[in-house]
Amino acid sequence: xxxxxxxxxxxxxxxxxxxxxxxxxxxxxxxxxxxxxxxxxxxxxxxxxxxxxxxxxxxxxxxxxxxxxxxxxxxxxxxxxxxxxxxxxxxxxxxxxxxxxxxxxxxxxxxxxxxxxxxxxxxxxxxxxxxxxxxxxxxxxxxxxxxxxxxxxxx
Amino acid sequence: xxxxxxxxxxxxxxxxxxxxxxxxxxxxxxxxxxxxxxxxxxxxxxxxxxxxxxxxxxxxxxxxxxxxxxxxxxxxxxxxxxxxxxxxxxxxxxxxxxxxxxxxxxxxxxxxxxxxxxxxxxxxxxxxxxxxxxxxxxxxxxxxxxxxxxxxxxxxxxxxxxxxxxxxxxxxxxxxxxxxxxxxxxxxxxxxxxxxxxxxxxxxxxxxxxxxxxxxxxxxxxxxxxxxxxxxxxxxxxxxxxxxxxxxxxxxxxxxxxxxxxxxxxxxxxxxxxxxxxxxxxxxxxxxxxxxxxxxxxxxxxxxxxxxxxxxxxxxxxxxxxxxxxxxxxxxxxxxxxxxxxxxxxxxxxxxxxxxxxxxxxxxxxxxxxxxxxxxxxxxxxxxxxxxxxxxxxxxxxxxxxxxxxxxxxxxxxxxxxxxxxxxxxxxxxxxxxxxxxxxxxxxxxxxxxxxxxxxxxxxxxxxxxxxxx
Numbered sequence: 001x002x003x004x005x006x007x008x009x010x011x012x013x014x015x016x017x018x019x020x021x022x023x024x025x026x027x028x029x030x031x032x033x034x035x036x037x038x039x040x041x042x043x044x045x046x047x048x049x050x051x052x053x054x055x056x057x058x059x060x061x062x063x064x065x066x067x068x069x070x071x072x073x074x075x076x077x078x079x080x081x082x083x084x085x086x087x088x089x090x091x092x093x094x095x096x097x098x099x100x101x102x103x104x105x106x107x108x109x110x111x112x113x114x115x116x117x118x119x120x121x122x123x124x125x126x127x128x129x130x131x132x133x134x135x136x137x138x139x140x141x142x143x144x145x146x147x148x149x150x151x152x153x154x155x
Numbered sequence: 156x157x158x159x160x161x162x163x164x165x166x167x168x169x170x171x172x173x174x175x176x177x178x179x180x181x182x183x184x185x186x187x188x189x190x191x192x193x194x195x196x197x198x199x200x201x202x203x204x205x206x207x208x209x210x211x212x213x214x215x216x217x218x219x220x221x222x223x224x225x226x227x228x229x230x231x232x233x234x235x236x237x238x239x240x241x242x243x244x245x246x247x248x249x250x251x252x253x254x255x256x257x258x259x260x261x262x263x264x265x266x267x268x269x270x271x272x273x274x275x276x277x278x279x280x281x282x283x284x285x286x287x288x289x290x291x292x293x294x295x296x297x298x299x300x301x302x303x304x305x306x307x308x309x310x311x312x313x314x315x316x317x318x319x320x321x322x323x324x325x326x327x328x329x330x331x332x333x334x335x336x337x338x339x340x341x342x343x344x345x346x347x348x349x350x351x352x353x354x355x356x357x358x359x360x361x362x363x364x365x366x367x368x369x370x371x372x373x374x375x376x377x378x379x380x381x382x383x384x385x386x387x388x389x390x391x392x393x394x395x396x397x398x399x400x401x402x403x404x405x406x407x408x409x410x411x412x413x414x415x416x417x418x419x420x421x422x423x424x425x426x427x428x429x430x431x432x433x434x435x436x437x438x439x440x441x442x443x444x445x446x447x448x449x450x451x452x453x454x455x456x457x458x459x460x461x462x463x464x465x466x467x468x469x470x471x472x473x474x475x476x477x478x479x480x481x482x483x484x485x486x487x488x489x490x491x492x493x494x495x496x497x498x499x500x501x502x503x504x505x506x507x508x509x510x511x512x513x514x515x516x517x518x519x520x521x522x523x524x525x526x527x528x529x530x531x532x533x534x535x536x537x538x539x540x541x542x543x544x545x546x547x548x549x550x551x552x553x554x555x556x557x558x559x560x561x562x563x564x565x566x567x568x569x570x571x572x573x574x575x576x577x578x579x580x581x582x583x584x585x586x587x588x589x590x591x592x593x594x595x596x597x598x599x600x601x602x603x604x605x606x607x608x609x610x611x612x613x614x615x616x617x618x619x620x621x622x623x624x625x
Contacts, residue, residue, distance in 0.1 A: 033353075039444040043350050046384030046420070048322060048595050051353045066503060107492075107503075107535050111571055 001083050002138045005092075008076040009134030012095060015069050016127045022060040029054020066103060073099045076133070083138065091133035098126040160496035162513055165618035168286055168586060168604055169611055175508075175516035177484030179524060181608055200287045200612045203278035203585050205300045211255035213248045213303075217269070217327075219313075220261035224324055226354045227361035234323040234351070235263060235313075242347055242359050242381075243311070243327030248303040250334040256311075259296040266290025266621060267325060269299060270314035272421060273402050273565045274329070275544050276301040278585025278610070283543070284315040285614050285622030286586050286604070292620070303331040305546075307402025308377040308423040310347065314624050318594035324351070326381050328358075331402070341373040341427060342366065346439075346447050348418075349381045355444045363438075364447045370434040376426045376447055380418040383593040385537070385568060388426065389415035391438035391446075391457045397464060399425035403546060403563035407471025414462035419539035419568035421592035467552050470560025479550055479578035482527035486518050488589070490569070490601065492534040497600050505534060505591070505601040512600030518589065520581040521608050530567065531574040538596060539568045542605065543587040547577040566592055581605075586612050588624070597625040 033052035034040065044051060073096045080092035102122050109116035174183050217237045224234040224241060237243030248254050260267050268290055270282035280299040284290040291297055313325035328347045344366050346357050357364045366374055375398060380386040394412040397405055401423055408427075418424045428439060428449055436450025440459065448454065491506040507515045520526055528547070532538055542565055549562040552575050569575055584607040591601035602625060616622050 038353055039355060039442075041355075041387075041442045042384030043348070043355070043380070043382035043386055043420075043442060044353065044384070046593055046595075047350050047382060048318060049350065049352055067501065110535050 001079060005076065005079045005083065005088055005138055006134050008072055008079065009091075009095070009130050009137060012069060012072055012076065012130035013127055013134065015064055015072065016123055016130065018064055019061055019069070019123060022057040022064065024057075026054050026057025026061065029057065065106060070099050070103070080137070085138050087139075088133070088137040091129060091137045095126065095129050095133055098122060098129055102126060157496050157499060160499055160511065162498045163617065165615045166513075167612065167615055169606075171513045171604070172510065172515040172517055175486060175518050177486040177518065177520070177526065179484040179519075179521070181519050181521070196609070198584065198610050200278045200585055200610060200614070203610070205253070205277050205280065205302060207253065207302075209253060211300070212252035213246065213254045215244065215246055215255070216257045216259065217243055218259045218261055219263055219267050219325060221263055224351050226352055228354075230352070232323075232352045235320060235325045237325065237327060240359065241324030241326070241351075242349060243325075245327060245345055246311070246329040247332060248329070249332050250303055250306050252303045254299075254301055254303055256299045257296055258291065258299065260291040260293050262293045263320075264293060265316050265320070265623075266292050267313050267320065268297075268315045269311050269325075270543075271299070271301065271309065271311050271329065272541070273307070273309040273423065274301065274331070275304065275546065275583055278544065278583070278587070281543055281585065281587070282314050283588055284620070284624045285616035285618070286588065286612055286624060287614065289614055289618075289620035290315040290622050305402055306331050306333045307399055307404075308345070308379060308425055309402055310379050310381060310423070312381065316623050317625055318598045321381065321594060322350075328377075328379055330377065341375040342368050344374050344376045344447065345379070346376055346441060347379040347381060348386055348441055348445075355442060357441065357445055357447070361445070363445055363453075366447060366449050367451050368430050368449060370430055370450075371432040373427055373429040374449055376428055376439060378418050378424045378426065378441065380420055380422055383420050383595060385420060385539070386418040386442050387415045387440075387459060388418060388424065389440050389459050390428065391440065391454050392435075393429065393431060393437050395439070396427040397424060397466070397469060398427050399423075400466060401546065401563060401565045403561075405466075405470045405562070406473045406560040408560065409470065411464055413460045414464050415459050416464045417568065419566050419592070421539055421541050422564075422566035422568070466559065466562045467549065467555065467557050468559040472558060473561050475548055475561060477525055477578075477580050479525060479527060479548065481525070482578060483524040484518075484520055484526045486516070486526065486528045487531070488528055488540070488603065489531045490534045490538055490591075505596060505599055507601070507603050512602060515600075515603045518603060518605045519608055520605065522581055522584050524581040525578065526581055527576060527578045529574065529576055530569050532569040532571055535571055537568055537570045537593075538591045538601065539566055539593055540589070541566045541592040542579075542589045544583045544585055545579045545581075545587065545605070547579040550576040550578055581607065584610055586610055590625070594625065
């Protein structure tokens with residue numbers, strides 16, 4: 001279980017990295033496309049067209065951010081709850097909370113663009129929390145839990 | 156929750172969601188709306204035709220086929236054509252004309268229809284797959300007949316797999332002119348804007364549309380936005396007047412010199428633009444990369460002004476043709492967004508009054524009702540809302556009453572956080588879609604219907620014809 005928790009936490013780190021990379025990739029593609037004469041206006045923005053190949057990065061960012069990362073974060077919390085390890089639960093809970101905040105900021109930034117700044121900074125906080133969860137989430141409380149619930153420790 | 160979200164492979168729109176009577180009389184029993192209400196006999200949408208058997212004044216055959224659409228840069232995209240091209244032929248009629256259009260599907264496997272966007276046609280001619288007809292399979296054809304009643308600018312497009320077929324070219328312009336030609340009328344120019352792939356076009360061609368008229372003469376530019384996002388129009392120099400919106404003339408339009416006009420997705424705006432008497436040319440910008448140039452020269456593009464024409468206060472007021480202060484029905488159409496399942500797919504989906512498709516309201520009216528609808532948007536994104544078969548009068552926005560010209564709409568953009576009150580007379584019996592014309596949003600469930608009591612449909616969504624109107 002400790003390994004599962006650790007793998008999930010580090011997976012979230014990787015997925016946050018995918019978020020940054022996919023958006024950067026798409027933004028670079030957009031810049032290149034506009035430089036080449038492409039025009040992005042409301043009609044193009046709202047179209048279902050793949051205007052340039054790197055546009056897939058926006059889709060990856062949306063799918064990963066709204067579906068995959070929340071799902072993995074939820075599983076992380078479930079694993080932590082099953083383990084009954086206080087630190088693990090704290091860090092997993094914090095990760096899920098930051099994921100929720102991140103999605104809210106992502107949507108809210110459509111209306112208030114400045115919130116996208118917080119979206120970017122919160123991504124760093126989320127990455128740090130997930131990294132910390134992977135490194136110390138179960139380790140600190142492990143002996144106490146082992147004494148109280150050896151079956152869990154051995155699972 | 157997941158299982159409940161699944162949409163059956165075949166189902167009637169009449170059993171969709173729940174009845175909303177808007178405070179008026181009727182039966183609330185679920186899954187029976189339109190069937191067995193009151194004493195009046197049931198009417199099927201197929202019976203709601205133009206009625207007259209007289210010979211058409213305007214007769215057109217449109218043959219739809221798969222085909223490559225060649226773009227200016229030499230690339231081609233897979234698309235659809237009408238009579239060999241896209242957009243399809245421009246149809247022109249005069250008020251009072253009986254228009255008859257025969258649509259033929261050559262080889263489009265998903266099936267096709269044609270919807271007359273903005274024209275208040277009889278319900279049987281509305282062209283919505285699964286509601287007013289079955290999608291036409293390859294080799295099949297259908298005749299649409301309607302009388303041209305209101306002079307104005309309209310367009311037609313497929314309403315089968317609309318989010319894909321409209322984008323890929325099944326569309327065209329239709330203009331209804333006054334019954335008699337008007338002496339001294341401005342030069343008539345249609346500017347149908349459409350995005351093919353990444354190519355911004357006017358009437359199917361990239362770049363500017365050039366219109367050479369004499370110095371001092373004027374042009375009526377009919378802007379048609381066939382895309383999913385808003386189109387903005389502004390003038391490089393001089394001034395314009397907004398003559399009409401969604402096929403209805405505005406009263407007392409004034410000169411606009413430093414503002415742009417928003418044309419919502421699906422919407423139309425007619426502008427009056429004069430070529431200066433000094434012989435210079437003017438450029439009407441339509442979004443970023445294209446425009447209508449009036450005159451022989453090629454004026455430099457200019458940036459869009461920061462101001463925007465507010466149709467809530469533009470023009471002169473005039474009496475409304477009905478009393479909207481005591482409506483027979485009041486409906487809420489509140490758009491939100493939440494997590495859930497749409498036909499089994501998880502995601503953040505649009506909601507109508509808190510409900511996910513297909514558990515959406517069936518706005519139920521009786522013929523003659525004065526209907527008020529509150530359109531509110533709390534979803535985080537703009538929605539160009541399109542009501543079929545009717546034109547509604549804008550009463551207020553965010554509680555501020557309309558003080559300008561009567562503003563009639565069939566395609567009204569409701570921005571995030573905005574709330575409109577609109578009103579209309581239920582004078583066109585049928586089952587009518589009321590949906591977002593950002594067509595991917597409609598595909599994502601932002602669709603409801605306005606249903607007249609005692610009207611029902613024999614057509615099914617899904618089913619053998621694979622009807623998929625969105």
